[in-house]
Amino acid sequence: xxxxxxxxxxxxxxxxxxxxxxxxxxxxxxxxxxxxxxxxxxxxxxxxxxxxxxxxxxxxxxxxxxxxxxxxxxxxxxxxxxxxxxxxxxxxxxxxxxxxxxxxxxxxxxxxxxxxxx
Amino acid sequence: xxxxxxxxxxxxxxxxxxxxxxxxxxxxxxxxxxxxxxxxxxxxxxxxxxxxxxxxxxxxxxxxxxxxxxxxxxxxxxxxxxxxxxxxxxxxxxxxxxxxxxxxxxxxxxxxx
Numbered sequence: 573x574x575x576x577x578x579x580x581x582x583x584x585x586x587x588x589x590x591x592x593x594x595x596x597x598x599x600x601x602x603x604x605x606x607x608x609x610x611x612x613x614x615x616x617x618x619x620x621x622x623x624x625x626x627x628x629x630x631x632x633x634x635x636x637x638x639x640x641x642x643x644x645x646x647x648x649x650x651x652x653x654x655x656x657x658x659x660x661x662x663x664x665x666x667x668x669x670x671x672x673x674x675x676x677x678x679x680x681x682x683x684x685x686x687x688x689x690x
Numbered sequence: 691x692x693x694x695x696x697x698x699x700x701x702x703x704x705x706x707x708x709x710x711x712x713x714x715x716x717x718x719x720x721x722x723x724x725x726x727x728x729x730x731x732x733x734x735x736x737x738x739x740x741x742x743x744x745x746x747x748x749x750x751x752x753x754x755x756x757x758x759x760x761x762x763x764x765x766x767x768x769x770x771x772x773x774x775x776x777x778x779x780x781x782x783x784x785x786x787x788x789x790x791x792x793x794x795x796x797x798x799x800x801x802x803x
Contacts, residue, residue, distance in 0.1 A: 576732075615779060617733070617794035663732050676788060677723065677746065680732030 574599045576666050578681035585654045586689050592639075593649045593684050595664030601625075605667045606640065606647045607678070612660040620662070623647065651686075659688045692716070694784050694795035695764075702801045709769040709776070711798045715784030722765045723792060724757060727779040736780075739765060772802045 575598045585591035597606070608620040623631045623640050630638050635655075639648045651658055664681040695714040703709050715722055720741045725733040738746040739759035750757070754772075759765040769776055779799045783792040 615797045615799075617781060617783075617797075619791065622791075665732075676721070676785070676792075677735040677738060677749070678725075678733070678792070679735070680725075682732050683730075 574666050574679050576664050576679050576681040578664055578684050580684045582685045584687040584689055587654055587656060589654055590650060590652045591654055593662050595647045595681055597645050597647065597666050601668055607665040608649045609663045609665060610660045611663060654688050656688050656690065659686060661685050694782055694793050696782050696795035696798050698798060700799050702803060703772045704803055705773060706771050709772050709800055711767040711780050712764045713782030713795060714764040716793055719784035719786050721785040722759050723783045724767050725781045727781060733781060774802050776800060777802045
């Protein structure tokens with residue numbers, strides 16, 4: 573079974589600085605998707621960024637980028653120029669892309685609570 | 691274009707009562723997923739439904755929990771004879787198809803007293 577591990581329960585960063593959140597996963601599949609979701613106090617799950625395993629290029633969305641190391645099964649999220657609105661729980665998630673029954677479900681890590689210090 | 695709508699946002703039930711959680715997917719979406727989030731934990735998959743069919747219920751507890759997604763109307767997650775351990779946030783996500791992104795609702799926080 574696939575598992576996702578986030579080893580940092582909490583992180584903090586000064587506003588405008590850069591922070592990196594760690595995520596490792598375990599799978600025997602060669603093709604899959606990885607995601608980072610943000611969950612602010614409102615509880616809404618917001619997709620931040622996604623990465624297809626077959627793509628070697630790291631995904632980037634504005635101030636958010638990932639460092640995807642497939643051999644190491646590592647998928648870290650870098651937030652540049654941190655803003656107060658970035659404060660939230662961040663969840664790493666894994667999903668298989670294939671058509672077999674049940675493949676579409678997301679497997680989440682335990683989450684990292686990010687605090688932004690003004 | 692309204693997002694995924696879940697109601698109620700908050701639900702309080704006494705032990706032994708039934709809880710019904712509703713999820714209206716985004717317009718045109720026929721795939722629905724339910725997840726449960728215990729305090730300070732990540733979301734855990736419960737069930738995946740398409741219109742009128744349960745595709746994967748591998749994450750559903752064997753007893754007291756059931757889900758449906760009828761041809762008309764919202765998807766319903768039903769918990770019978772609730773216990774304190776059922777207290778959690780329950781999230782619904784919907785998707786247009788198998789290879790498309792799933793969008794989450796804001797969740798229903800169930801409190802069992």
